[in-house]
Amino acid sequence: xxxxxxxxxxxxxxxxxxxxxxxxxxxxxxxxxxxxxxxxxxxxxxxxxxxxxxxxxxxxxxxxxxxxxxxxxxxxxxxxxxxxxxxxxxxxxxxxxxxxxxxxxxxxxxxxxxxxxxxxxxxxxxxxxxxxxxxxxxxxxxxxxxxxxxxxxxxxxxxxxxxxxxxxxxxxxxxxxxxxxxxxxxxxxxxxxxxxxxxxxxxxxxxxxxxxxxxxxxxxxxxxxxxxxxxxxxxxxxxxxxxxxxxxxxxxxxxxxxxxxxxxxxxxxxxxxxxxxxxxxxxxxxxxxxxxxxx
Amino acid sequence: xxxxxxxxxxxxxxxxxxxxxxxxxxxxxxxxxxxxxxxxxxxxxxxxxxxxxxxxxxxxxxxxxxxxxxxxxxxxxxxxxxxxxxxxxxxxxxxxxxxxxxxxxxxxxxxxxxxxxxxxxxxxxxxxxxxxxxxxxxxxxxxxxxxxxxxxxxxxxxxxxxxxxxxxxxxxxxxxxxxxxxxxxxxxxxxxxxxxxxxxxxxxxxxxxxxxxxxxxxxxxxxxxxxxxxxxxxxxxxxxxxxxxxxxx
Amino acid sequence: xxxxxxxxxxxxxxxxxxxxxxxxxxxxxxxxxxxxxxxxxxxxxxxxxxxxxxxxxxxxxxxxxxxxxxxxxxxxxxxxxxxxxxxxxxxxxxxxxxxxxxxxxxxxxxxxxxxxxxxxxxxxxxxxxxxxxxxxxxxxxxxxxxxxxxxxxxxxxxxxxxxxxxxxxxxxxxxxxxxxxxxxxxxxxxxxxxxxxxxxxxxxxxxxxxxxxxxxxxxxxxxxxxxxxxxxxxxxxxxxxxxxxxxxxxxxxxxxxxxxxxxxxxxxxxxxx
Numbered sequence: 001x002x003x004x005x006x007x008x009x010x011x012x013x014x015x016x017x018x019x020x021x022x023x024x025x026x027x028x029x030x031x032x033x034x035x036x037x038x039x040x041x042x043x044x045x046x047x048x049x050x051x052x053x054x055x056x057x058x059x060x061x062x063x064x065x066x067x068x069x070x071x072x073x074x075x076x077x078x079x080x081x082x083x084x085x086x087x088x089x090x091x092x093x094x095x096x097x098x099x100x101x102x103x104x105x106x107x108x109x110x111x112x113x114x115x116x117x118x119x120x121x122x123x124x125x126x127x128x129x130x131x132x133x134x135x136x137x138x139x140x141x142x143x144x145x146x147x148x149x150x151x152x153x154x155x156x157x158x159x160x161x162x163x164x165x166x167x168x169x170x171x172x173x174x175x176x177x178x179x180x181x182x183x184x185x186x187x188x189x190x191x192x193x194x195x196x197x198x199x200x201x202x203x204x205x206x207x208x209x210x211x212x213x214x215x216x217x218x219x220x221x222x223x224x225x226x227x228x229x230x231x232x233x234x235x236x237x238x239x240x241x242x243x244x245x246x247x248x249x250x251x252x253x254x255x256x257x258x259x260x261x262x263x264x265x266x267x268x269x270x271x272x273x274x275x276x277x278x279x280x281x282x283x284x285x286x287x288x289x290x291x292x293x294x295x
Numbered sequence: 296x297x298x299x300x301x302x303x304x305x306x307x308x309x310x311x312x313x314x315x316x317x318x319x320x321x322x323x324x325x326x327x328x329x330x331x332x333x334x335x336x337x338x339x340x341x342x343x344x345x346x347x348x349x350x351x352x353x354x355x356x357x358x359x360x361x362x363x364x365x366x367x368x369x370x371x372x373x374x375x376x377x378x379x380x381x382x383x384x385x386x387x388x389x390x391x392x393x394x395x396x397x398x399x400x401x402x403x404x405x406x407x408x409x410x411x412x413x414x415x416x417x418x419x420x421x422x423x424x425x426x427x428x429x430x431x432x433x434x435x436x437x438x439x440x441x442x443x444x445x446x447x448x449x450x451x452x453x454x455x456x457x458x459x460x461x462x463x464x465x466x467x468x469x470x471x472x473x474x475x476x477x478x479x480x481x482x483x484x485x486x487x488x489x490x491x492x493x494x495x496x497x498x499x500x501x502x503x504x505x506x507x508x509x510x511x512x513x514x515x516x517x518x519x520x521x522x523x524x525x526x527x528x529x530x531x532x533x534x535x536x537x538x539x540x541x542x543x544x
Numbered sequence: 545x546x547x548x549x550x551x552x553x554x555x556x557x558x559x560x561x562x563x564x565x566x567x568x569x570x571x572x573x574x575x576x577x578x579x580x581x582x583x584x585x586x587x588x589x590x591x592x593x594x595x596x597x598x599x600x601x602x603x604x605x606x607x608x609x610x611x612x613x614x615x616x617x618x619x620x621x622x623x624x625x626x627x628x629x630x631x632x633x634x635x636x637x638x639x640x641x642x643x644x645x646x647x648x649x650x651x652x653x654x655x656x657x658x659x660x661x662x663x664x665x666x667x668x669x670x671x672x673x674x675x676x677x678x679x680x681x682x683x684x685x686x687x688x689x690x691x692x693x694x695x696x697x698x699x700x701x702x703x704x705x706x707x708x709x710x711x712x713x714x715x716x717x718x719x720x721x722x723x724x725x726x727x728x729x730x731x732x733x734x735x736x737x738x739x740x741x742x743x744x745x746x747x748x749x750x751x752x753x754x755x756x757x758x759x760x761x762x763x764x765x766x767x768x769x770x771x772x773x774x775x776x777x778x779x780x781x782x783x784x785x786x787x788x789x790x791x792x793x794x795x796x797x798x799x800x801x802x803x804x805x806x807x808x809x810x811x812x813x814x815x816x817x
Contacts, residue, residue, distance in 0.1 A: 023717045027634055030626025034691055035642030037684055038649040041660045048663050097561045104558035117562065123804050124569045126738075128745030130775045131793045135572045137779055138579065138786060163568050170565065196554035217651070224653020226748035227776055251655045251748070258662070258752050273659045280651045288647060345710055376713030383711075387704035389723050399722055400712045446708070453712065 052267035069265040082247030087222040089158035098169030125167035133231030136160040155243040157233035176210020212290035226251040302356035312515030326498035329508030334515030380450030386442035388434035416452035420444040440471025460490040580794035604760040608768025615679020628694020650688035654748040661753035678754025686739035693735020697728030747772035
């Protein structure tokens, strides 16, 4: 505690000679280490991918006859499609449900129900994905199989995924709606706007940046989700013909093959991981832009 | 003593005040009065360099406190702020016990006889008899007036030579305000006191000198400075005359 | 004006969404616990698994999970505190890239953390499949949550305290130690508990870092199976392991419920203090 730094940020104004203390240096070090972790993660995953990327390039990931990385065939298109389809179907289900239930919690629900509802949703957002996966595997998949075999399918994956991301979207959407300035809502009420007109015309536009962030966060979670899809989506590397066909996602593929992959195969899995990383980083940047547009 | 020469403060592009020249003799009380937004508090925050903590704020000109160049970037802020105590508008005791509020800064500055200093600081503001049986209770449990006196005690315990007060009574009820004012008045002679106040009657009661600030084109300036009786009795400038008579501001 | 058709339709849809969300998720929890009940008793959390997990319990797995968690927190908390304080107190030009980088890190899929952990901790640092590798991988995952919580906590400290401390000539160190961090503690602890929840729930990042071994761990260099991986393994790789899978999932959910209860209690304690 004997350091000589005063409480000002040292970056401000002119440099103050002799004011940089060990504490400030330590704080900067922590920040650099924490911030640099992303680079370390991205750097290592990219480094392990280069081996195969030098050989394969980019286009063969979509044009090779099949996905047999051990034999030098790298068609990842079915898995890319599987990832996008499960995520998008899940979002189509989860976004309206999440936003509407957030609107319910804020404006439709009786006051006493809000707190408990919010606590419950927060709790559900923390339930591990293996638990959802297990439920999907033992309840949902058999139910779908009664309609059309095999049950493990794009539909099962999308439904479980939707269930998983709804709480996340609902939580963030609710805080976005909560940030709508009260005078705006009072103004809407003063104009005699009904609940629906207020939501569509006033609240949703005003909360847009926060809602965009909520959706991109949900999308990030959906694209990267591994275990639940691994357990319910069937894991067949083929383009699905219908929602009842099984699919394999990129993340599930990594989990499935990593155990025995070596050499180029292992590198190929890291390359797909890099792809996921890039998608998620883009989503985060979009969310960040949306958030800053509000400020 | 304090000498301010051609002092100006800018917040980013906006000039809070400019061209202020002011000197304050040792052991006297000087009141800074004037309407809101004329730079009184900004001036005060230059004297202990708290202005550094406002993002984008920049002070230019010259400020000497006891012969020490305050705006010098190499100034030892810790030592300087020990010499110049400050009391804020809203009482701001730390979320610690009453005793620790005074003892912790003392220990931080390497003072040894902490116990005695705590007692004498509390006696100096008339708090000792009120709180000596609950020194280890949270300071935030005190009333507003008691909290403000604790803050004064905390500043005095460091034995500063200058005490700055930024509207110390404006957040208090009239009775507590009167008690705090009496303690501020009692600082005369031992400390050099600069107090910002919106209460003209208060300035008149306690200040030896009064400085009237005014605003022109969004920028504050020092309109008149002199002995309190003179500024209130026979002001030399029109704005000061109008302000002290209550017809403007 | 609330009587229009559209308004009623909206309110009905909103209520239905909320109800649907609760029912769907309620079904997940109720089905899980119902299927878990036959296996769930004191022996289940005490005994080691036998017959590939179909019988016995999850004792060593709970211990491994706790060890992984301990490693993760021990590695993540110190830099997270420092970085959070940096972002709240010092800021400057470095703040924006650090914040953005941590946001990206928070969004990185856990399977990618698994890849990274496998390549970096297991291979490059030579830690192999071990509790240490798994814990360090999880530390990277929870780091953004902890940094954010610390930053928000320190930021939420009333500015009067900072000004008062500066006016008394206190150093940053003593301000933080006596006032800033104690005041920030409730939010920091909330973040910590969130991080623990996330780490407990994590599976994908651990498959290729902490490994599958379900024996009692003897050191941090041993491979140790986390509870979530146990659930996955029983459900996918062990025919007839469903009952044990549900029971393990129930233990996991109960642990997370417990962690949530701690947050709620902390919140109440802070409000009444």
